[in-house]
Amino acid sequence: MSNFLGSHAINMDAKGRLAIPTKLREELAQLCGGRIVLTASANTDEERCVLLYPEPEWEILRPKIEALPNIKKPVRRLQRLMLGNAAPMELDSAGRILVPPTLRSYAYLEKKLMLIGQGNKWELWSEERWMAWLDESSDDDDVPPEMEALSL
Amino acid sequence: MSNFLGSHAINMDAKGRLAIPTKLREELAQLCGGRIVLTASANTDEERCVLLYPEPEWEILRPKIEALPNIKKPVRRLQRLMLGNAAPMELDSAGRILVPPTLRSYAYLEKKLMLIGQGNKWELWSEERWMAWLDESSDDDDVPPEMEALSL
């Protein structure tokens, strides 16, 4: 399936639209006919960003999220964020997408953005916040065993 | 059936009316002829919001709530909140609904509201409270294993 790598610096226009890089445009065209889903990431506040899934990937994930038993608060948070912000859309004739206002403000998106490939999806960050997170995130020593086992 | 996604920022007017976004209006029109039911959510106090069901969804849910054996207090609470606040209504000619005063005050609704898609229903929040809940709910580490297992 999809295997997105690398990153792009992109500008958002005054109306909240951003032009998908042409390479990625073509990839998305043949992968899902240009149909994608934007939604909010449900990680910590420092990691607020917009997630961009090709539609088929989203349709794998969505039922799993909906099926979670939601007695526990973190589950309701995940559902409210990821379902409550999901926005299916297609690229316009110029290969652009309009990011919904709620997502724009959630992820603090202004003009300068970073699009980060994450295998099955892309992450869309405020460039400023992305830079800040890179600096700040290095000092965490709570490493799960799966990661310890990795030989990079 | 219905699968509501995404969210909208909406303003309530001075008389407690809010205009349903046109996209959703059309969806509701063909789904249930514009007949919906508003009621109160029965979660924690921090999550007080108004629930908006298309009538058919509500009619699936209502008998289940009514049939619950109500010796235990939480059940009576659920029944009193959800049955006792249920308000069937139709959109007016301009696609607006009048939120009953009791629901307005229950969910602290003032002017700025958020409408959050949750699959079979919508949640209507005070914008201020919605923001606060997002911030406050992130630092809860009581994550059930089903959620831990998710790869987003």
Place this chain on the structure above:
DNA sequence: ACAAAAAACCACTAGAAACCACTTTTTCCC
């Protein structure tokens, strides 16, 4: 220098929000 892509720009449209006028209901006082 040329071609392609990204960014900025501009004109147009549709939707939301504010506004206003009118009706009905409730409340309070005589």
Place this chain on the structure above:
DNA sequence: GGGAAAAAGTGGTTTCTAGTGGTTTTTTGT
């Protein structure tokens, strides 16, 4: 209890902003 005043509800119109589509200019890479 009746009437006046206030509040709440209803319907419609106007204004303005955000969304949409397209074009031009600038930048980048070859």
